[in-house]
Amino acid sequence: MKSIKFIGVAILCAFHFISWGQGIAFQENNLEAALEKAKSENKLVFVDFMADWCEPCMQLANNVFTKPEVADYFNAHFICVRVDVDKEQSLAQQYRIQALPTMVFLNGQGKEQKRLIGGTEIHMMYWAKVLTGSEPSMENLWERHRKNKEDLNLVQRILQxxxxxxxxxxxxADAEKWQLRVEKLFNEYWKKKPRTEMVNAEDLGIIMLYSQGWKEENESVEFVIKHFDEFVNFVPAHVLVSYLASYTDALVKSLARAGNLEYKQVLARLQGDLKPVFDAVQTRSLPVAELMTAKADALYALYGEKDQAKYVQLQRGLLERMGDLAGKEDYQNIAMDLLLKVNDKLTKESAQQVLIWLDKLISFPMEVSEKTIYISAMGDCYVALADKAKAKECYNQAYLLSLQSQDPQLQMYYQQKLSGVSEEE
Incomplete structure (x- = not known):
């Protein structure tokens, strides 16, 4: 009998060890017991609110919670509980769970210390270490900076x-407060740090994070372009190319939308100092310079010249050249840019063309929430064409689709559009 008991204990221990080694050791749907254990061990509770049907929840469970560095830290420092919101609806209501996955850190009394909606391994580990005191909080780092503003290593850490x-x-309010602080901090960092010390992966990451404002003379972005060949020694070339190409494309579009012809000067750089960057850019259809130029010319026609007909002509020509390689994003941007700019001043000719684009757009796979928007936009086009029956049909379809969203405001919006057409009949 003793040997049987010993074997049973050994099996249980082995099972416990395997569970520990394979990932975070979650208790299932027993938050009350976890809180009691947390109080007795002076630990925090980590609660993973999830559901079996939630794909991001499953990705966290399979790809993040199973990582040894994550599991080891959470098992050592927290009492971990997994709560299925379908089985424990009262707990989901108590902790106001409105999106999945949601992860909540609680103290032993059940008081919330931090909430993460979605998130990654980086976010989880950052907050786990801050809450357990293994790493300083942002408030602590900021106080240290306030007392010693010349410590550029500290500034670098805060920015990262x-x-x-x-x-x-x-x-x-908190987000806006920190946004203002960090924008000022980046400007100070850029002014103080010697350029010879900025060609490294850490400072490139900071530049990429904080130099998002699209302006013609962005000193930090120009610094990256000038030292492109040096930066590729620290980061993969495709990362650098992607950043500079995206930045330049956004700048060109921003200038075109502002009616500023200097977008053409930026485009000219694609054959000049930016040529090494854009030579590495691969597109599914036309050469990148041709694509960027065509899209910018069309945007300038719409925003700068306020010429709907020219915009439609240019975009139609671009889509014809792209052929079957034109994708969902192409049709989406082309159609919605026009609709958002002209609002209720859509001409009949433009409306007819936009309907063709939207019909093609909704043929691509997409979420129901997206499809609802585009079908409603088709209704707007039919209003411009004075076809109230078709408009009513589209708005009704959009309303029926919105019922799947469980968003009362969205449903009311489409109901109002539907009622507006019905009242005019």
Whole structure:
């Protein structure tokens, strides 16, 4: 009998060891017991609110919670509980779970310490270490900076950690406060740090994070372009190319939308100092310079010249040249740019063309929420064509689709559009 008991204990221990080694050791749907254990062991509770049908929840469970470095830290420092919101609806209501996955850190009394909606391994580990005191909080780092503003290594750390910290801020006021602080901090960092010390992966990451404002003379972006060949020694070339190409494309579109012909000067750089960057850019259809030029010319026609007909002509020509390689994003941008700009001043000729684009757009796979928007936009086109029956049909379809969203405001919006057409009949 003793040997049987010993074997049973050994099996249980082995099972416990395997569970520990394979990932975070979650208790299932027993938050009350976890809180009691947390109080007795002076630990925090980590709660994973999830559901079997939630794909991001399953990705976290399979790809993040199973990582040894994550599991080891959470098993050592937290009492971990997995709560299925379908089985424990009262707990989901108590902790106001409105999106999945949601991860909540609680103290032993059940008081919330931090909430993460979605998130990655980086976010999880950052907050786990801050909450357990293994790493300093952002408030602590900022206080240290306030006392010693010449410590550029500290400034670098704050700038690197700020996106992770700010993504979990609970209030808009806090987010705006830290946004103003960090913008000023980056400008100070850029002024103080010698350029000879900035060609490294860390500072490139900071430039990529904080030099998002599209302006013609962006000193930090120009610095990256000038030292392109040096930066590729620290980061993969495709990362650098992707950043500079995206930045330049956004700048060109921004200038074109502003009615500023200097977008053409930026495009000219694609055959000049930016040629090494854009030579590495691969597209599914036309050469990148041709694509960027065509799209910018069309945007300038719409925003700068306020010429709907020219915009439609240019975009139609571009889509014809792209052929079957034109994708969902192409049709989406072309159609919605026009609709958002002209609002209720859509000409009949433009409306007829936009309907063709939208019909093609909704043939691509997409979420129901997206499809609802585009079908409603088709209704707007039929209003411009004075076809109230077709408009009513589209708005009714959009309303029926919106019922799947469980968003009362969205449903009311489409109901109002439908009622507006019905009242005019």
């Amino acid at each position: 950690e700020m996106p992770i910290y700010s993504s979990a801020l609970g209030s808009r």
